[in-house]
Amino acid sequence: MGFTLHHPATLMQQKYPSHTFLFSRSYGEKNIKMKQKLPMAKFYMCSSNLEAPSVTNQKFAFPIMVNSCTGKMGRAVAEAAVNAGLQLVPVTFGAAQDLDKIVDVGGTKVRVHDPSQGEHVLSSVCNEFQDVIVVDYTLPSAVNANADLYCKLGVPFVMGTTGGDRERLYKTVQDASTYAVISPQMGKQVVAFLATMEIMAEKFPGVFSGYTLQVMESHQAGKLDLSGTAKAVISCFQKMGVKFQLDEVQQIRDPKVQVEMVGVPEEHLSGHAFHMYHLTSPDQTVSFEFQHNVCGRSIYAEGSIDAAIFLHKKVQSRAEKHIFDMIDVLEEGNMR
Numbered sequence: 001m002g003f004t005l006h007h008p009a010t011l012m013q014q015k016y017p018s019h020t021f022l023f024s025r026s027y028g029e030k031n032i033k034m035k036q037k038l039p040m041a042k043f044y045m046c047s048s049n050l051e052a053p054s055v056t057n058q059k060f061a062f063p064i065m066v067n068s069c070t071g072k073m074g075r076a077v078a079e080a081a082v083n084a085g086l087q088l089v090p091v092t093f094g095a096a097q098d099l100d101k102i103v104d105v106g107g108t109k110v111r112v113h114d115p116s117q118g119e120h121v122l123s124s125v126c127n128e129f130q131d132v133i134v135v136d137y138t139l140p141s142a143v144n145a146n147a148d149l150y151c152k153l154g155v156p157f158v159m160g161t162t163g164g165d166r167e168r169l170y171k172t173v174q175d176a177s178t179y180a181v182i183s184p185q186m187g188k189q190v191v192a193f194l195a196t197m198e199i200m201a202e203k204f205p206g207v208f209s210g211y212t213l214q215v216m217e218s219h220q221a222g223k224l225d226l227s228g229t230a231k232a233v234i235s236c237f238q239k240m241g242v243k244f245q246l247d248e249v250q251q252i253r254d255p256k257v258q259v260e261m262v263g264v265p266e267e268h269l270s271g272h273a274f275h276m277y278h279l280t281s282p283d284q285t286v287s288f289e290f291q292h293n294v295c296g297r298s299i300y301a302e303g304s305i306d307a308a309i310f311l312h313k314k315v316q317s318r319a320e321k322h323i324f325d326m327i328d329v330l331e332e333g334n335m336r
Helices: 011-016 072-083 115-126 138-155 167-175 188-203 227-241 256-260 298-316 326-332
Strands: 004-007 018-024 032-036 039-045 061-065 091-093 102-105 106-112 131-136 157-159 178-181 210-218 250-252 272-280 285-293
Touching: 018 138, 061 072, 061 326, 072 102, 072 106, 072 131, 072 298, 091 115, 102 115, 106 115, 115 138, 131 138, 131 298, 138 157, 138 167, 157 298, 167 178, 178 298, 178 326, 188 227, 188 256, 188 285, 188 326, 210 227, 210 256, 250 256, 298 326
Parallel strands: 039 285, 061 131, 091 106, 131 157, 157 178, 210 250
Antiparallel strands: 004 039, 018 032, 102 106, 210 272, 272 285
16 A cells, blocks of 8 residues: 555546546435546555565464454454464354354364353463454444453453444453553554544644535445544544535445446455545635545455554553554554
8 A cells, every 4th residue: 555646547537537526425326527627636545455464573473363254354354364474263253153164264274153152262262372362353233242251351352343332342441451452443554544634634724614525435335334434534624624514425335336437346346445535625726635445355454463463562561551543553663
């Protein structure tokens, strides 16, 4: 993934080079309007599946348990762990239909266990695998119950699962003094981009006053809610003086539109995150565009492994602070 500042060249503009695409929600997904392009400064970020960096020579071969290896995100994290040289624990929690199923991850045979037996299973894991770190990508409905279990047994964990009662989650971890990294966004570069936007909002309030904003976000068809990343970026623009409501976001979920107009590769229709934020000056002579495109899940999986390595080091050093987020991971540096 890289960051580049350049003139207009969005995926759609490659197909329609003499136009800038603006988006409007009022007529649905197919209302993609074209307007003669304006002078534009553009911040573009794109990521796809890249070969995973290895940490084997850094001697971070601690055991890692991934819940759940049966899900797409959990499987991606487990594979990233193996590729990084970590010791994947051959145990995972899963849904009822997957109980006792064996999942092969890079040669490690991972058995699926019943979450209702979680305390017994996790206790056995802790006895056998010293200094284990758990990475959680399960379901929003399981967030608090899983955190309760990890904290009860004092197991450090990375919570990548979104949803649940977040206030209760933080209180549980704080009361138990358990080490944890909690973040709804594990993509390191996306987190850095969000942090940059927050700095802009704090340092330059009102800088985009009078500008109009169009926002388009495209995700796999199964994602029905608005992206949390988009919400965070829009909040920053609002602090910078832009008047914009969340219901104005154009959410694209139609695969045909995603391929033909947005430029999503067909092989990533089932897992992608394309966002574009387009600002236009009051006199329509200046435009700014911020764009980040993610194909696949590797960016989140690799970020989760970095978070686990970071957390392992904090546990080993007996850090005074116990609850961290991805900003802490980024600020620590020394990432792969």
